[in-house]
Amino acid sequence: MKPPQFEYDDPSSIEETLTLLTQYGEDAKILAGGQSLVPLLNFRLARPDRLIDINNVRELDYLRVEDGMLRIGALTRHSALERSSELGERVPLLRDAVRLVGHVQIRNRGTVGGSVAHADPAAELPVALTALSARFHARSSRGSRLLRADELFVTHLTTALEPDELLTEIEVPLPAPGTRHGFVEFSRRHGDFALGGAAVLLESGPDGSCRHAAIALLAAASTPLRASGAEQFLVGQRFNERVAAEAAERAVGDINPTGDIHGSSNYRRGLVKAMVRRALVQADSGAKEAA
């Protein structure tokens, strides 16, 4: 359980990091919070020649709201999200999601950028950010680009980031006032990667019917998945239990999750359906409480 040899750099700026990535990209791996990479190193399943430790790149550690946008530096720790009262008020979905990430030790160390770049479809933040239509800033010495979730997440543990690119920022458009949310997951133990889950945002029109819906599924596919069929179904509907059940049914219409020792594909499909329904109910009841 000891990692193989690697070279180690600890740059202190984005520029320095990008230079290193340009030089070593293919053979290097970014080390942020290390909550996924370090176990993989110890199992010798990951064996990069070089680790570029960005924990000293302080300019990547921030959380701020500007121009109707929440901007999260890639090195921001989960616990910073958890403790931000502004985040709790403006993007409560993200706060609810981050609370379900691992355990407190993991949240103190793990970073938002690390979770996104690791692209685990069972991780909470990528799913919440997918529901929130977040966009992801990638920089390299060649320039910078902005990706949507469906462009970024390619498959299990795989993003569209080039070897010389660094994920620098996640921007989240602030949900319209009155938007309700739900985030629900089921795991066998507290803090585990969930077997299924869902993130939901609902925005109602003046007549109480749904104007906009966003549903993202957790551990349902090889990437976080927007349930666009269910979202379209919800638009124009007045919310009730039957509508929620129907939307959940549509959300899992064609998903086919990977089964493992904790649950078969079939079980997980049913579970995701239940999670979507509950997330919708949670979002709806949140609205009632607020009213």
Next chain:
Amino acid sequence: MRVRLGPISMDYKGIARLAEVDEESHRAVFVVEGKETRGQGSASATITNRLVGEGGSTRVVVGTELSVTGRPAQFGRGIMQDVAAAMLRDFAECLSQLMMGTDAQETALAEAAAEPAEPLPEKAPPKPEASNPPPQRPQSEELKVGGVVWKVIVARVGRVLQRFARRRRPS
């Protein structure tokens, strides 16, 4: 052969062989066996390809049975199934490109639909999400599965399947 899935990278040296060709049922079975170049683990895959005619097009049904030993097997959370899914998808895509490119008319559609050779509840070969748009090809060749051996296998599978397809051509 290097198998990569995100940060996970496993190097195997080994052999690929055509284990069975059944011209009658248009079935070809390839066996790939590899041993970790660093470490003690191993991986073997049995890839069963079958041609099924569907109107004017031909569907290639690919089934895999994967057996892995060593740390990737123990790491759990179905990670090997994810790796297998990535490999299979890549395989299907390579195959599709190969066949479309060389004999597009006959094989209008080469679609990988994983079909478990036998129902194995805990370890059924993963099925690619049919409803999803095919995953975007990563910009870098190295991101998923690469290596010469893999391409050789795909090329050989392709040749065998094309032979089948030609035989199926309505006369």
Next chain:
Amino acid sequence: MRKGVIGTSLPRKEDVPLLTGAARFAGDVQRPGMLHAHILRSPFAHARLLSLNAGPALELPGVHAVLTQEDLPPAARAIPMRMFAQQDLEGYLQPPLAGGVVRYSGEPVAMVVADSRYEAEDAAELVEVDYSELPVVLRPDEALEEEAPRLHTGPNRAGGFRIEFGDVDRAFAEAHLVVEERLEVGRHAAVPLETRGLVAEVDELTGMLVVYGAAKIPHVNRRILARLLDRPEERIRLVELNVGGGFGARGEFYPEDFLIPFCALRLRRPVAWVEDREEHMRACNHSREQVHDVAIALAKDGRFLALRDRFLNNTGAYIRTHGLVVPGMTAALLPGPYRWSAYRCDASQVVTNKTPAGTYRAPGRYEANFVRERLIDVAAHRLRLDPVELRRRNLIARDDMPYPTGTHTDGHPVVYDSGDYALLLEKGLARFGWEEMRRWRDSAPHRGIGVGFFVEKSGIARWEYARVEVTNRGETHVYSGGASLGQGLETVLAQVAADTLGVRYDDVSVFHGDTATIPDGMGAFGSRAATLGGSAVLRGATRLRERLLELAADELEIAPEDLDLVDDAVIARGAPATRVSLSALFELARPARALGSNTQPGLSEEAYFLSEDMTFPYGLHCAAVEIDAETGGVAIERYTVAYDLGRAINPQLVEGQVVGGAAQGVAGALLEELAYDEGGQLVAGSFMDYLLPTAGEAPFVDVLITEDAPTSRNPLGAKGAGEGGTAAAGAAIANAVADALAAEPTRLPITPERVLTLAREGAR
């Protein structure tokens, strides 16, 4: 007994060093010139080992040796059994390093020794091993099929036995109702927080081979090591350090327990090895996996007529030190607290291509209690009787004690010593709030309540050693042949010594686990440390007290019966100013003086305690669960354990034992499973997939300790406390789930997916 030391929840002696960081574990040991070992393990579950080339590994800088089976001495061919040994099993013992065939994924094949663990692991990757895969068999029932791959020269049924009394066939033929089920317990493991670790070195000044990191049974393991090394026992010293949990698994003699000392002798350098979690999961004993085909015959009024069982214990690839302990315990204690006129149990120890198995907290009994108590609930459902009432009608009565069960452990008859089962049942139900929880259950769907009654055994392996001494400073030192795995041995033995002698608890120090200062001992397993170890201390302390009083009587010229020992001095009763301190008595007992006055020199008393029979504590687990019908999640609403152990030396420690044990038992019912893929790979090989309970999953456990039935089999009246918290947890949880779903779970653990399957199939 004096001063109320025994029976009081005194603060643990172990806590100060642990909480201040002064404790030292195997991983803390640093010796000059110490090398680090890494064990190269087979990735295959079954394969022929064709060749092994260590050449490339040896070329790596920092690498000192690569050992293979060819390097091992002839005496080290196989690790022997230490308990429940059976001649037939000799051919199934594990060699320290595999020879021609590997039989489970994780079997040691070679050992790499280097300057650091990093270098050792790098080198291990370069060792070239050629395997030729063999077919694999993983389930015990499949292993017994004709065409199943065979692991060893002998059949896959390595051993077994039958226990029988009464006319079973007739009872079944005449029964009003027969219930029969196939019941299975999945494979789980002890998984102590601290993995195993050893440091061995040869003291070049004395030639002594010293091994740090012993646990559980240092003297037993010294004997085994001496035999395998062909070296005199007195030239080997095993030293126990702080130990982070054992639960049956840690401390047994494993391949590494030979390899590390052997390597230190061979290289004449200290060698360290700390097991990492990944290898722990594949290398350390597994447990539990059993398949039972079991039946109960009942009369119309619900009376139990006969119990019949045929079960397979999946012991993995080899027979390890425990021999037939686990199936032996299952078969001996399956009858439980009930009267049976007839019983037949056929036990088989079956080898498969999984990690070898041994004991884990309540070994064999967790399984037996699940099987019996589950089947009783099934019978109650068929008879439309309340499951508790069905039990009540069949309990062994208090007046029938001592009660010969008709079973035996390793040939020794099982005779329950004492107990009032009916009383405990009522006390336990009252504590749980059975009627209240019934209403709770009825007030919403998917709620269930269930019980599991158990009779435990404690104090196995008959004897223990103790030495009690007064020092020149007037303090008391206790040396015990027992061992500490974190259970509070030092506290309990100090309480017994303080209480018996009359000295202050704080003035007592307890030492254990060093073969250099303790001549012999049995160790800590099977809930024996307090009962047998404590009884030995009691005996030594009693004799020492008598001698102290006699010495003081001479000095004070007062008859011994008019003296008392209080704190640090012997005083005259009624005239405490007339006194002689213990340190003064120590001076009087120095050899020069003692020999001159014809008295025994020194203030030290050795004692052995022997008990031919075990003691049998008993108790009740009650569970209330609520099931999420969409996810299959099981939430525990209330959990109570009522436990009678005759006498609690330290009630808080007992409670801690029960709560911790229940967490493990409940997790075995709902979470933990060592899942394998069909190729024999352990896929639950890390804590990501092997689901140990966290504080979030372990229920709050309400503990009721009763002392209604002390034992007469030891002078303390105490029965063991270590395993009752685990013993019937699987039974109680499964019965509560059954009640909630109106379905019959037949396998542990009950995963969420199985819950949903049961809910669907439901409706018994």
